[in-house]
Amino acid sequence: MINRSGTAHYEGLGKAGKGRLNTQSGVLTEARYDFGARFENEPGTNPEELIAAAHAGCFTMALSFALAGTGRTDGTLDTKAVVTLVQDGDGFTITKSALTLVASIPGIEQAEFDEIVAGAKVNCPVSKLLKCEITLDATLQ
Structure with missing residues (x-):
């Protein structure tokens, strides 16, 4: 069995919130994700x-x-x-x-x-x- 992990941290709520994603491998480290990155094509991931x-x-x-x-x-x-x-x-x-x-x-x-x-x-x-x-x-x- 292989387990891989990722984490999400979100501060604030709704559209005003700002998040960061991390992966076990380190490929994603503090990668931005939030409403703007998800729904408005702003920088960051989703x-x-x-x-x-x-x-x-x-x-x-x-x-x-x-x-x-x-x-x-x-x-x-x-x-x-x-x-x-x-x-x-x-x-x-x-x-x-x-x-x-x-x-x-x-x-x-x-x-x-x-x-x-x-x-x-x-x-x-x-x-x-x-x-x-x-x-x-x-x-x-």
């Missing part, structure tokens, strides 16, 4: 972009290992995830994570590529965690 980065990274690594499992040793994978946050009554809900993949895998046939990509989409741990629609647009170059 939970949705962190989820998007986690989903893109997890899916891409799962796909990389699945392709390596077929004996392949070369290729490139570029994935973007767009997480959608919508108003839901008095709160908000994440309704979708849209993955867009551009891959270059020498010698792979389209049908095999499609099958491996579909498996990585449903089997990456972050996909399993998310309770929203997950779409995937995969392009093999």
Whole structure:
């Protein structure tokens, strides 16, 4: 079992509040997050972009290992995830994570590529965690 951690500290309440995020690895150290960073595109981070980065990274690594499992040793994978946050009554809900993949895998046939990509989409741990629609647009170059 592997455990990873992150922390959030928030001072003040509502729109006036200011927060800081930290990760166990130190990649995020006192990273700003607040209303402005989340809803008004001000500097800082927000939970949705962190989820998007986690989903893109997890899916891409799962796909990389699945392709390596077929004996392949070369290729490139570029994935973007767009997480959608919508108003839901008095709160908000994440309704979708849209993955867009551009891959270059020498010698792979389209049908095999499609099958491996579909498996990585449903089997990456972050996909399993998310309770929203997950779409995937995969392009093999």
